Amino acid sequence: MNGFARLIASGSVITIYLFVASACSNSDHGSSKNQGASGGSSGARNGSGDLSCVSGVPATTTAAPNGLVCVDGLTEFSFASYAVAYSWNDCASCAAETTVTLSHPEAGKLCLSGHVADGGIAGFNLELARRNPDATEILETFDADARGITQAAFTVDSPPRAGVSLLLHILRQTACPDGAMKCDYPPNFVYGTSTDAGPIVAPLVSFISDDSSVALNTHELVDFLFQVGPGDYDFCIHDFRLLDSKNKEVTP
Numbered sequence: 185m186n187g188f189a190r191l192i193a194s195g196s197v198i199t200i201y202l203f204v205a206s207a208c209s210n211s212d213h214g215s216s217k218n219q220g221a222s223g224g225s226s227g228a229r230n231g232s233g234d235l236s237c238v239s240g241v242p243a244t245t246t247a248a249p250n251g252l253v254c255v256d257g258l259t260e261f262s263f264a265s266y267a268v269a270y271s272w273n274d275c276a277s278c279a280a281e282t283t284v285t286l287s288h289p290e291a292g293k294l295c296l297s298g299h300v301a302d303g304g305i306a307g308f309n310l311e312l313a314r315r316n317p318d319a320t321e322i323l324e325t326f327d328a329d330a331r332g333i334t335q336a337a338f339t340v341d342s343p344p345r346a347g348v349s350l351l352l353h354i355l356r357q358t359a360c361p362d363g364a365m366k367c368d369y370p371p372n373f374v375y376g377t378s379t380d381a382g383p384i385v386a387p388l389v390s391f392i393s394d395d396s397s398v399a400l401n402t403h404e405l406v407d408f409l410f411q412v413g414p415g416d417y418d419f420c421i422h423d424f425r426l427l428d429s430k431n432k433e434v435t436p
Contacts, residue, residue, distance in 0.1 A: 236253075236254070237254035237255060237256040237266060238253075238254070238255055238256075238288075239255070239256055239257040240257065240288075241288055241289070241290055241291055242287065242288060242289045242290070243255055243287065243288040244285060244286070244287040244288075245269075245285070245286055245287075246283070246284070246285045246286075247269055247270070247271055247283075247284045247285075247286070249271065249273075249279040249280050249282060250271060250272055250273065250279050250282075251270075251271070252268055252269065252270050253268070253269050253284075253286055254266055254267065254268050254269075254286075255267050255269075255286055255287075255288045255294065258288070258294075258310075260291045260292040261292070261294075261310055261424045262424055262425045262426045262433070262434070262435065262436070263312050263326065263426060263436055264310035264311055264312055264407075264408075264424070265311065266311055267286065267294055267308045267309060267310050267311070268308060268309050268311065269284050269285075269286035269296060269306070269307070269308040270284070270305075270306065270307060270308070270309075271283070271284040271298070271300065271304065271305065271306040272304055272305050272306075273300075273301055273303055273304030273305075274303065274304075275301070275303055275304075278301035278302060278303055278304060279301070279304065281299065281301040282298070282299060282300050282301045282304045282306065283298035283299050284296065284297075284298040284306040285297050285298055286308055289420075292422050292423060292424075293420055293421070293422035294308065294420065294421050294422070295341075295418070295419065295420040295421075296308055296410070296412070296417065296418075296419060296420075297417060297418040297419075298416075298417060298418075299415070299416050299417070300412060300413060300414045300415060300417065301414060302414050303414065304413075304414060305411055305412065305413055306411070306412055306417070307349075307409055307410055307411030307412060308409070308410055309353075309407040309408065309409045309410075310407055310408045310409075310410075310424065311406070311407045312325075312326035312405055312406060312407055312408070313325050313326055313355070313368075313405070313406040313407065315364070315367075319360075319364040320359065320360055320361045320364070321358055321359050321360065321367070322355060322358050322360075322367045322368070322406065325354075325355045325403070325404040325405060325406060326404075326405040326406070327402075327403045327404070327405075328388060328402040328403070328405055328426070329402050329403050330403070331426075331434050332428045332429070332434060333388070333402075333426045333427065333428060333434050334387060334388055334389075334427065334428055334429045335385055335386060335387050335388060335426070335427040335428075335429075335431070336350075336352075336385075336386045336388070336408060336424070336425075336426055336427070337383065337384065337385045337386070337423070337424070337425045337426075337427050337433075338383070338384055338421050338422065338423055338424040338425070339381075339382065339383045339384070339421070339422050339423045340378050340380075340381055340382065340384060340419060340420070340421060341381055341419060341420040341421075341422065342381060342418055342419045342420065343378055343379055343380065343381060343417075343419050344412055344415055344416065344417040344418075344419060345379065345415065346377075346379070346412065346413050346414070346415060347377035347378050347379040347412075348377065348378050348410055348411070348412055348419055348421075349374070349375075349376070349377040349378075349409075349410070349411045349412070349413075350374075350375040350376065350377075350378070350384070350386060350408065350409070350410060350411075351372045351373060351374050351375065351391070351408070351409040351411065352373045352375075352388075352391050352405060352406075352407065352408045352409065353368035353369055353372065353373065353405075353406045353407050353409070354368060354373065354400065354401050354402075354404050354405055354406055355367065355368055355401070355404040355406055356368055356369065356370070367406070368406040368407065370394075370395060370398075371393045371394045371395035371398050372393070372394050372409075373391035373392065373393050373394075373400055374391065374392055374393075374394060375390055375391050375392075383423075385427070385431070388400070388402050
């Protein structure tokens with residue numbers, strides 16, 4: 185399992201993931217997507233909605249409670265042009281205790297740090313799909329099959345004690361005026377949770393839906409997500425690549 189524990193059967197893991205749709209749908213919760221951005225805002229681009237993305241190396245941006253922040257210009261992340269960090273807690277007082285800072289300290293590396301209060305989550309996604317400017321529609325999904333992609337590979341540095349979970353989402357509907365996540369969630373397709381630092385190779389066929397009625401369609405991928413639960417965290421993901429069945433990197 186390359187350091188990943190398969191936790192599909194764990195109700196606690198699946199329950200935590202169910203908060204993700206709300207975390208990324210600010211129209212549902214009234215939070216501002218522009219709060220907390222620092223380090224030179226470049227404005228919205230690449231279908232990242234009205235997020236104020238930061239660019240360049242190094243770049244750092246911090247989200248407001250239950251908010252979103254964005255780093256773009258990720259040409260060194262295979263096929264992903266930007267990343268969106270999120271946090272969520274259904275308890276208002278707990279949400280205020282949850283912090284998330286996304287940084288791009290060097291080419292090919294993204295780091296997430298902060299604290300998640302009990303019952304909450306934090307994470308970031310690598311967006312593969314192409315969205316319209318306000319992120320209310322997916323214009324083009326990512327067809328892994330057409331490119332011969334069968335695996336995702338990356339390295340995890342300093343995962344928290346409870347681990348970093350890897351998920352992916354596929355297209356569920358092309359239009360999502362009530363929140364960008366509603367185009368690709370539910371369900372989550374869950375690979376597992378890594379408590380060990382080091383390289384990971386995750387076959388796409390090993391991502392299991394938390395809704396047995398929805399099968400993985402690798403012709404219509406939207407994003408990969410790296411997510412943590414309650415506690416302190418300060419981890420990095422680097423050397424993200426998409427591979428074919430012979431472990432050869434597929435490039436844009």
